[in-house]
Amino acid sequence: MLAGLLIGKRGLRDDDLPLRVSLLLLTLTTWSFFVAGRFRVAILALGCVVAGRGLVTLGLRWRALLVMVPLLIGVHAIPVPARSLMDGYCIDPVALGYVHEKRGEPDLAAQWYQRSLDQDPGDVRALHNLAHLAQEAGNLPLALERFRSATTIAPDHAPSWNSLGALLVALDPPEALRCFREAVERDPEYVGAWINLGQFLESSGELHKAQDAYQRARRLEPARAMPPFLEARIQNKLRSPRSAQRLLRMVNPQLLEPGTRELYEQLSEEVRKQLEDVPAPPDAIPQQPEPLDDADPDRPEERGVVG
Missing domain, CATH: 1.25.40.10 (Tetratricopeptide repeat domain)
Known part of the structure; x- marks a missing residue:
């Protein structure tokens, strides 16, 4: 993008209306990708358009090659595997894995979760979801190991503490209670x-x-x-x-x-x-006056229980 602006020198001309419209649309697309957390593809597309604007002027300013050629060599020299590049730029493996999990396709879901862990071994979401798949498959030792790993990698990830506690209820009740308390302490709004x-x-x-x-x-x-x-x-x-x-x-x-x-x-x-x-109150006992508020004596707060 910077190379395109440098080559064009004057930037956008008044007669570049189609290019202006394209830049505006791609800018909006870039913003939407930022919201989704996947912004690199849109930035690359925006950069290609601006760079293309500069490339059309190469016939008049060959000295611009002194700027463009080193940039091209530098970009292509980055040692990034093509598959990893596309996965990292275009998709969220955990999101795709969750879609397959909801469809009842645990094998495909596990593949996507594992791919996310291969890219980022600290992805607690993928590790947590893999633990759930192991639990549903009946492999409790593996599920327990993965839940514990998730709480170690990301101690503030409340869902991992909650899931670990649910798994330990029958195996280790005191530890299960500790896990539930950890979950609500890490996230007090976790219903x-x-x-x-x-x-x-x-x-x-x-x-x-x-x-x-x-x-x-x-x-x-x-x-x-x-x-x-x-x-x-x-x-x-x-x-x-x-x-x-x-x-x-x-x-x-x-x-x-x-x-x-x-x-x-x-x-x-x-x-x-x-x-x-529940027996009705006898007529001989005088009725107490109605309270001014709507307090119900059966409510927990009326019996001293913390609300």
Whole structure:
């Protein structure tokens, strides 16, 4: 690009309207590639157009070859393999691998993830996704090794801590708990890690701590169906059917997975039965005055649980 401007000397002439339009379009393309994180191709294309503008003047200014020839030799002397050059300039191997993974093509996905690791051994995304493929294939030792490697290469990558914790729940519960805590500490807005942490605490009998984790997840993503459903399950275990019913009303069952949807129906039935068994207050006991606010005594914050 610089060579083209140097050769042209005067830059763009007034009658270079087609070239101006091309430069404008390529500039917009370059900007869009910047947004996508893949900007080198567009910069090369823009440079070719500007360089071409200068090359048409070579017949009048042969001294420009003193500028152009060394630049051409320098560019072609760069020892970059053609395949690696095209892969690095034009595609994101991890993105393509993820597309194949979603299509149910794990072998092709693994090839693209491995290609990304070959180009950049520190690509934690590729290593994390390869670990998931190994886990889905039933190769737990390999998955465990890759998840641990991902947390070592990029300690701040919360998804790797979360996935490692999920794998260790049955193998090493204390270590799984540590991994979940690491995940939410690295990324306090990671809803999936809060959900997994809450489920682990719930299975350990720490209902109030689990409730706190579910509440955090619900507040981060109010439209997500899973956190209020899990929090309602906690309230049901704590014998607070009114709070459980209020939370279940926040859930859109259509957004739940089929298996979870069945659990939702079972929980709704249990809450309904609990509400039927709640005795009505006797008439002899004077009713307390209605509070001025809408505080529900069954709400967790009213019982001192951190929200």
